Each structure stands twice: as C-alpha cells, then as structure tokens.
Amino acid sequence: MGKGVRLCITGSEVMNGFVLDKNTQFFASELYALGYELKESRVIHDDREQILRTWKEYRETGDIIVNSGGLGPTTDDLTVDLLCEWLGDTPVYEKHAEKRTRYFFERRARDQTRAISIETALRQARIPSRAQPIRNTVGLAPGIFIPEIPFIALPGFPDEIKSMWAETLGLIEAQGVERAATQIIPIWGVGESQLFSHLPEAPDITYGVHALPWGCRLFLRTAPGNGARLAELTAVIQAKFPGQSVADPLKEIVAHLKAEKLSLAVAESCTGGLAAKQITDLPGVSAVFKGGVVTYANEAKEALVGVDPEILRRHGAVSRECAAAMAEGAARALAADIAISFTGIAGPDGGSEAKPVGTVFIGMHDARSGITRVGKFLFPFGRERFRNASVACAFLAAWQYLQGDIPTVWPLSHYEAVSKKLT
Amino acid sequence: MGKGVRLCITGSEVMNGFVLDKNTQFFASELYALGYELKESRVIHDDREQILRTWKEYRETGDIIVNSGGLGPTTDDLTVDLLCEWLGDTPVYEKHAEKRTRYFFERRARDQTRAISIETALRQARIPSRAQPIRNTVGLAPGIFIPEIPFIALPGFPDEIKSMWAETLGLIEAQGVERAATQIIPIWGVGESQLFSHLPEAPDITYGVHALPWGCRLFLRTAPGNGARLAELTAVIQAKFPGQSVADPLKEIVAHLKAEKLSLAVAESCTGGLAAKQITDLPGVSAVFKGGVVTYANEAKEALVGVDPEILRRHGAVSRECAAAMAEGAARALAADIAISFTGIAGPDGGSEAKPVGTVFIGMHDARSGITRVGKFLFPFGRERFRNASVACAFLAAWQYLQGDIPTVWPLSHYEAVSKKLT
Numbered sequence: 001m002g003k004g005v006r007l008c009i010t011g012s013e014v015m016n017g018f019v020l021d022k023n024t025q026f027f028a029s030e031l032y033a034l035g036y037e038l039k040e041s042r043v044i045h046d047d048r049e050q051i052l053r054t055w056k057e058y059r060e061t062g063d064i065i066v067n068s069g070g071l072g073p074t075t076d077d078l079t080v081d082l083l084c085e086w087l088g089d090t091p092v093y094e095k096h097a098e099k100r101t102r103y104f105f106e107r108r109a110r111d112q113t114r115a116i117s118i119e120t121a122l123r124q125a126r127i128p129s130r131a132q133p134i135r136n137t138v139g140l141a142p143g144i145f146i147p148e149i150p151f152i153a154l155p156g157f158p159d160e161i162k163s164m165w166a167e168t169l170g171l172i173e174a175q176g177v178e179r180a181a182t183q184i185i186p187i188w189g190v191g192e193s194q195l196f197s198h199l200p201e202a203p204d205i206t207y208g209v210h211a212l213p214w215g216c217r218l219f220l221r222t223a224p225g226n227g228a229r230l231a232e233l234t235a236v237i238q239a240k241f242p243g244q245s246v247a248d249p250l251k252e253i254v255a256h257l258k259a260e261k262l263s264l265a266v267a268e269s270c271t272g273g274l275a276a277k278q279i280t281d282l283p284g285v286s287a288v289f290k291g292g293v294v295t296y297a298n299e300a301k302e303a304l305v306g307v308d309p310e311i312l313r314r315h316g317a318v319s320r321e322c323a324a325a326m327a328e329g330a331a332r333a334l335a336a337d338i339a340i341s342f343t344g345i346a347g348p349d350g351g352s353e354a355k356p357v358g359t360v361f362i363g364m365h366d367a368r369s370g371i372t373r374v375g376k377f378l379f380p381f382g383r384e385r386f387r388n389a390s391v392a393c394a395f396l397a398a399w400q401y402l403q404g405d406i407p408t409v410w411p412l413s414h415y416e417a418v419s420k421k422l423t
Numbered sequence: 424m425g426k427g428v429r430l431c432i433t434g435s436e437v438m439n440g441f442v443l444d445k446n447t448q449f450f451a452s453e454l455y456a457l458g459y460e461l462k463e464s465r466v467i468h469d470d471r472e473q474i475l476r477t478w479k480e481y482r483e484t485g486d487i488i489v490n491s492g493g494l495g496p497t498t499d500d501l502t503v504d505l506l507c508e509w510l511g512d513t514p515v516y517e518k519h520a521e522k523r524t525r526y527f528f529e530r531r532a533r534d535q536t537r538a539i540s541i542e543t544a545l546r547q548a549r550i551p552s553r554a555q556p557i558r559n560t561v562g563l564a565p566g567i568f569i570p571e572i573p574f575i576a577l578p579g580f581p582d583e584i585k586s587m588w589a590e591t592l593g594l595i596e597a598q599g600v601e602r603a604a605t606q607i608i609p610i611w612g613v614g615e616s617q618l619f620s621h622l623p624e625a626p627d628i629t630y631g632v633h634a635l636p637w638g639c640r641l642f643l644r645t646a647p648g649n650g651a652r653l654a655e656l657t658a659v660i661q662a663k664f665p666g667q668s669v670a671d672p673l674k675e676i677v678a679h680l681k682a683e684k685l686s687l688a689v690a691e692s693c694t695g696g697l698a699a700k701q702i703t704d705l706p707g708v709s710a711v712f713k714g715g716v717v718t719y720a721n722e723a724k725e726a727l728v729g730v731d732p733e734i735l736r737r738h739g740a741v742s743r744e745c746a747a748a749m750a751e752g753a754a755r756a757l758a759a760d761i762a763i764s765f766t767g768i769a770g771p772d773g774g775s776e777a778k779p780v781g782t783v784f785i786g787m788h789d790a791r792s793g794i795t796r797v798g799k800f801l802f803p804f805g806r807e808r809f810r811n812a813s814v815a816c817a818f819l820a821a822w823q824y825l826q827g828d829i830p831t832v833w834p835l836s837h838y839e840a841v842s843k844k845l846t
Contacts, residue, residue, distance in 0.1 A: 015461050016642075017452025018633035020445060024466055029440025038438050040473065043447055043464040050463065210441040219439075266717075272703025273696030276717040280695025283771055283806060291723035293716050294689075294699040300714035300757050304727060334723050348706055383706060 003177045004037035006058045010069040011156055012045045012076065022158060023068050030165065032208075035179030035221065036172070039063055046076040052086060059149055064175055066168075069156035071141035073124040079153050080126050083144065089128040097125035097133070097142045104140060134171070138163040145171050180206075180221045183230040185237060188215040188244045188396045198240050202233060213385065214392030215244070249399035250278060256402050257288045257338070265336035266292035267305050267326040269317065270344035270360060275391045290334040295326065305329025318343050318355050320374045323363035327374075331367040338402075339365045340394050346383045356380065360390045364398055373401075426600045427460035429481045433492040434579055435468050435499065445581060446491050453588065455631075458602030458644065459595070462486055469499040475509060482572055487598055489591075492579035494564035496547040502576050503549045506567065512551040520548035520556070520565045527563060557594070561586040568594050603629075603644045606653040608660060611638040611667045611819045621663050625656060636808065637815030638667070672822035673701060679825050680711045680761070688759035689715035690728050690749040692740065693767035693783060698814045713757040718749065728752025741766050741778050743797045746786035750797075754790045761825075762788045763817050769806045779803065783813045787821060796824075 007027055013019045024041045031038045044050045058065045070079035080091050105121045124141040127133055134143025139160040144153035152168055154161050192211045199207055208219035220230050238245045257264055266275045276292035279285055293304040298317055301307040307325040315321045326341035344360025351357035358380030365372045379389040430450055436442045447464040454461045467473045481488045493502035503514050528544045547564040550556055557566025562583040567576035575591060577584050615634045622630055631642035643653050661668045669675060680687055689698045699715035702708055716727040721740055724730040730748040738744045749764035767783025774780035781803030788795045802812040
C-alpha cells in the first residue's frame with residue numbers, strides 16, 4: 001500500500017453506544033471516491049493515554065492522520081491540550097474563532113439555562129501556536145492542521161465536518177499523496193449481481209459496487225492519469241442501462257413538475273406513507289405536492305380515493321385493477337396532474353401462492369392524458385427493503401415517464417414485468 | 424481501567440464507505456448496558472498484516488478480543504486462516520456447520536446463477552482445531568472462541584451477530600471480568616438538559632444520557648453488587664416523569680387498540696407521512712390502522728378530511744382550529760375511533776413572527792366521546808428532527824390519553840403548552 005489516511009474518532013458517547021459513528025463512513029466514502037486510500041479507523045474514548053498512543057502509532061506509518069472529536073469547550077475535549085503536550089507547543093486563541101465565540105457568548109448569556117463562563121467557552125477557540133486553522137462555518141471550534149506530521153483535527157459533529165471538508169481536502173491534496181483516477185456511476189433499479197453481469201471486462205479497471213435500496217452506485221478506479229479510459233467506459237456502461245443512470249429521480253421529478261407547473265399526489269397501501277415521507281423530505285416541495293392518502297384498510301380505499309368495491313371484491317386489494325383505481329382516485333381527490341399508487345404485501349404475513357409476500361403493484365396516472373399504467377413487481381426482501389424498493393421503483397418509473405416515456409423494462413431484479421396500459 | 428473488550432471490525436466494504444459500520448454501536452451499547460467496558464474499536468481492511476498486527480497489539484492488553492467479519496467463503500475472508508497461522512493451529516470442519524453447508528449447497532446448486540464449488544462453500548464451515556464454535560442460526564459460518572487469548576470471532580452481518588449474541592455474552596461473562604451494576608430508564612418527551620436538572624444528586628452513581636428523537640434513555644451505573652440502590656433511584660426518577668417512562672408508546676397504543684377493538688387514523692401535513700410510516704413499520708398493524716391522509720396542500724385538507732375553508736381563511740392551515748378539524752375529519756373519513764393530526768411549519772421557509780419555523784399543532788380526536796384536543800409545540804431543530812419530535816410527541820400523548828388520561832404537561836423542551844379541549 002502507498003501512502004494513505006488514518007482516522008482517529010474520539011468520543012465516549014460513541015464508545016457507550018449512545019451515538020452511531022457515521023463519520024468513518026463519511027470520510028471513507030469521500031476518500032474512496034477521490035481515489036485516496038483509507039488505511040484504518042480507530043474509535044476510542046476521550047482518554048489521554050489512548051489518544052496519544054494512537055497518534056504516535058499512526059505517525060510511524062507516515063500516513064496522514066485525521067482526528068475527529070475533542071474540539072469542544074468541556075474538560076473531556078482533549079485534542080488541543082494533547083497536541084500541545086505531544087509537540088511541546090502552547091495553545092493560542094485563533095483570532096477569528098475567538099471573535100465569533102465572544103459574540104455568541106454574549107448573545108447566549110441572556111439565556112440563563114445555558115450559561116457557561118467565557119473562559120470555558122473560549123477553550124474551543126484555541127489551537128496550538130504552530131497550527132494552521134481550518135475554518136468552521138457551522139460551529140465555533142476551528143479545525144487544526146499541523147503540516148509537519150501531517151495531522152488534521154476536525155470536530156465530531158457531522159455538519160461541522162462537512163462545512164470544513166473542502167478546505168480539508170485541499171490540505172490532504174497538498175501532501176502530494178498519489179491517488180487513483182475514479183468515476184462514480186449511479187444506476188437505479190438494478191441489483192448487484194445483475195449489474196456485475198453487464199460490466200465490460202477491463203483488467204485495468206477495479207470495479208466497486210455499492211448496493212443501495214434504489215439500485216447501485218458503481219465505482220470505477222484505475223491508475224492515475226487514466227481518466228480518458230474511464231470516460232469511455234462510463235459511456236459504454238450507461239448505454240446498457242438507458243434511463244437508469246440518474247443521481248436522484250425524485251429530485252428530477254420535482255424539478256420537472258415545478259418547471260411545467262404540474263402537481264403530484266400519492267396513494268399508498270403497503271408502503272404506508274413512505275413515498276409521501278420521502279417526497280416531503282425535500283424542502284419547498286409544497287409547490288408541487290398536493291398530498292397523499294395512506295389507504296391501509298379497504299374502506300379507506302373506497303372512502304378516500306373512491307376505489308369501486310366491486311374491484312376489491314373481484315380482484316382484491318392487491319391487484320393491478322386496484323392500483324390503477326387508487327392512482328386515478330388520488331389524482332381526482334387531490335386534483336393532481338400525476339398520481340402514483342402502491343398496493344402490495346409487505347409481510348411477514350398475508351402472502352399466498354398467487355400473491356406471495358413481496359408482491360407489489362405500482363400504478364401511475366396522468367390526468368392530462370387519462371393514461372394509467374401499472375407495473376407488478378416482486379421484492380421478497382423483508383418489510384423494510386420491500387418498501388424502499390417499491391418507492392424507488394416508482395420514482396424511477398415516474399421520472400422515465402416524464403422524460404418522454406423511455407420504454408422501460410423495469411429492470412429491478414426479481415421482477416415480473418407486466419407493465420401495460422389499462423385505459 | 425480494568426479489563427474490558429476490544430473490537431476489531433474487518434471489511435474493505437466499510438473502508439470504502441459502501442457500508443456504514445453499525446456493529447461498533449451494537450457491541451458498544453450492549454456492553455455498556457451490561458456494565459462492561461469497551462476500550463477501543465478498530466475498523467480495518469481485509470488485509471493480512473493489518474489484521475494480525477491489530478490482534479497482536481490487542482492481546483498485549485489482556486482485554487477480551489472480539490473480531491467481526493472475515494468468516495465467509497471467499498478468498499478475502501481471512502479470519503480462520505490468520506488465526507491458524509497466529510496460533511500454529513490447523514483448520515477443521517465444524518461438524519454442524521459442515522452438515523448445514525452441504526445441505527444448503529445442494530439446494531442452491533439448482534440455482535445456476537449462484538453456483539460456487541462445494542470446496543469454496545465449505546471454507547466457511549472451518550474453525551481452528553482448538554477453537555470452540557459459536558452457533559450461528561442465521562448464516563452458515565460458526566463463530567469462534569479461543570479461550571487462551573481470549574478471542575471471539577463473529578461474522579460481519581448484523582443479523583448473524585444478533586443470533587449469536589446470547590452465547591457470546593455467556594463466553595464473555597465466563598471470563599470473570601468485573602462489571603458495573605446498571606439500569607436503563609427510557610423517558611419520553613424530555614430533553615437532555617431538562618432530564619439532567621431533574622436527576623437526584625448521587626455521588627455513587629454515574630449517569631449517562633442518550634438523547635433520542637423521542638426523548639432520552641437514561642443509564643445508571645454503580646459499583647458491582649449495588650443493585651438495590653439502583654432500583655430505589657429508578658423509582659425516584661420515574662416518579663418525576665409520570666406517564667413518560669415507557670419503552671415504546673406506539674407499541675402500547677397498538678396493543679391497547681387491538682385489545683379494545685378500536686381503530687386509528689392519522690391526518691398529516693408538516694410530518695408528510697412520517698406518522699403513517701412509523702405506524703405501518705409494525706407488522707400486523709392493519710388490524711388497527713385504517714389509514715391516513717397527507718394533506719400538504721390546503722385543497723387536500725378540504726377535499727380529504729373536510730376542513731372548513733372558513734377555518735383556513737380565518738386561522739390559517741397552521742392553527743389549533745385546523746389541527747382539530749383535521750383530526751375530526753380523519754376520524755370521519757376513515758371511520759376510525761381515534762385520529763391524530765399534525766399541522767405545522769417544518770421549514771426552512773414559511774415561518775413568521777407569530778408562527779416561527781418549528782411550530783406544530785398536534786390534534787387528537789376520540790370519536791367515541793367526541794373529545795378533541797390540540798397541543799401547540801415549538802421544535803426549532805431543523806426539518807428532520809422537527810418531524811421526528813412531532814410524531815414522538817403525538818404518540819406519547821395518545822398513549823397517555825388511552826391510559827386513562829394522565830394529566831400531561833407536554834414536557835418536551837421548547838414547548839408552549841396550550842393543550843385544551845376544543846369541544
């Protein structure tokens with residue numbers, strides 16, 4: 001292995017299991033995507049001996065050290081003091097952080113419940129005298145860069161780390177560590193093994209596949225400077241998955257609907273509100289999203305979106321006909337241009353020979369043209385993955401439809417494609 | 424520090440950022456709750472030198488080593504071979520795992536797409552000859568226990584680890600490591616600083632507070648054998664939060680409604696389907712849950728749950744009156760006994776002086792008695808936490824109501840309690 005990066009995550013709240021460490025994955029995925037090598041991540045307590053021992057062991061490897069945590073104002077925030085002890089340095093106030101801390105302290109002093117002394121508050125404005133500060137635009141504590149090691153200290157809060165990440169990457173890049181040429185290709189609606197079977201043989205390329213609820217993120221890595229080869233391969237691979245290589249279909253859908261002044265509604269049964277939840281995760285979506293119904297019970301399907309009781313009697317709630325009626329009814333009830341519906345069997349109970357657990361019918365209705373389509377799928381992956389896959393599949397299909405109706409073969413694995421026009 | 428546990432998590436998929444390591448938190452929270460001390464967790468590649476160096480360094484500490492990952496059938500699953508190399512041992516087939524692997528291999532052989540050789544498949548049935556196997560009821564690879572180190576090897580898949588955890592804990596316990604007496608108290612609807620201000624002074628107790636979207640999990644730790652003291656303190660603390668020390672109000676609500684043959688519905692605006700999603704996360708909830716509406720647009724509030732346009736005109740969608748009308752309308756439209764409603768401002772836009780971002784009205788209607796209640800809250804924590812806090816708050820209130828209406832002071836921090844009967 002060549003030179004790389006080693007992480008040290010400090011925090012007793014992680015070691016007690018109170019906090020899930022998501023920082024390792026953030027650093028790991030960012031570094032991997034940029035072609036760097038992450039060698040190791042150690043999660044340890046806010047403990048003097050443990051921290052110093054880890055730093056010293058890391059320094060012997062010659063890799064870049066990235067430490068996360070321990071930059072706050074409390075006595076268990078040890079990073080600055082330990083760095084000074086280690087390097088024989090003294091702490092000084094970083095001017096910009098000192099100014100911000102004093103400003104916030106004065107505002108906060110009015111809020112009696114949070115009063116700490118100004119001396120305590122200013123602890124987080126300190127850096128070792130020889131250090132170069134890294135600007136933190138979210139929190140008060142600056143990051144720390146010590147070129148001679150090289151050592152980078154960042155806070156533990158993910159939001160703060162993200163606000164400092166561009167500058168941090170610049171510092172890492174300036175170390176001249178060689179990095180692989182890389183390319184990331186998102187491909188919706190495909191499983192890991194299915195994707196692998198479509199990849200061109202390429203001995204000079206390392207493939208990495210990150211399986212996600214909506215499909216896969218494909219990583220290509222090759223020798224530094226081999227970027228043209230990556231661009232060529234990317235085009236070849238994307239051509240095998242027409243209409244599927246998109247970063248986020250839902251965002252595309254919302255942008256398209258906004259631009260065209262169209263509106264959206266959903267009718268959900270087995271997905272139980274997950275589609276509406278994901279849509280409303282996007283700030284500002286109220287310009288487009290009229291609303292949704294979660295018609296869990298059959299009466300709800302009749303009462304809220306006017307599904308004909310005859311359809312439920314003859315075909316059942318989990319049927320192509322019911323999915324179509326739900327989409328049409330949602331568009332009508334919510335006066336929406338486009339409506340998406342879901343009806344299926346999330347499990348663990350309720351399956352049958354003809355309609356096993358994991359069966360889902362996804363409907364889409366376009367009120368402008370009167371077109372209704374229904375796809376039938378089988379996602380027998382357990383309740384949570386079933387619901388995630390159903391929603392991802394629907395958003396991909398809706399995006400393709402709005403794009404001008406790329407002929408879709410609903411490529412998710414374990415599917416049974418019966419997409420057809422019902423009207 | 425006394426003796427404890429050290430974790431080694433191996434897996435290049437974690438080091439590439441493809442997989443979020445949740446195992447460290449699982450081990451950490453389990454061990455903490457039982458009074459053990461987790462000293463360190465190292466996440467490393469499937470790399471011979473790195474793994475061996477980590478094990479050797481760990482062994483020098485005298486702590487119990489728990490390794491996760493590297494037990495599968497592929498060539499980058501190194502745990503068994505490296506253990507044998509380290510200990511001068513040879514691998515043998517563990518009889519039970521061998522039998523299961525052969526059985527599954529024969530069934531799987533019919534599925535051409537997954538064919539691997541039986542020799543490859545059997546790699547995961549191996550353990551070092553001196554090892555004691557740990558039974559894996561989910562996957563095929565047995566766990567490994569080497570008493571002389573002591574060393575425990577588990578797979579990387581969380582489901583498999585969980586199936587082996589009880590036996591693993593027995594092995595850890597048999598090492599005679601001293602552990603603190605502990606007690607866990609869930610308290611809904613309270614923030615971290617508010618909880619701390621209510622805790623009795625107790626120099627013999629270490630408090631740990633795990634803040635969660637719904638409130639806090641409080642951990643008490645004290646010297647071994649001091650269990651009676653913990654029971655006494657637990658009663659004191661629980662008495663300060665009447666009706667709030669409950670593991671999961673939603674599960675209690677559903678159990679209560681099932682037993683009483685009552686039904687539930689929700690009407691959501693700002694929470695956008697999150698309440699319905701959480702309700703339908705529970706398998707078998709269809710016996711109780713009629714469904715929900717996500718009335719994002721004002722027209723949807725009128726069309727789906729019959730909110731009087733006059734209410735919207737005079738009081739606005741984010742109002743006590745609208746929340747009440749939504750709950751009543753949802754109970755009516757979905758023929759439910761109990762309905763819960765949400766209307767508020769998730770942000771980042773849409774706030775005003777009178778109704779800042781984070782304002783939410785939560786309504787509850789009981790169709791049996793005609794009672795409607797509305798609480799007004801302020802959760803100015805950003806979009807995601809706002810939604811989680813709103814839903815948690817509603818479930819706690821509904822549970823308290825069904826319990827016989829414990830007089831609630833809606834204790835979540837940053838609240839403005841205006842709960843009152845509207846009918």
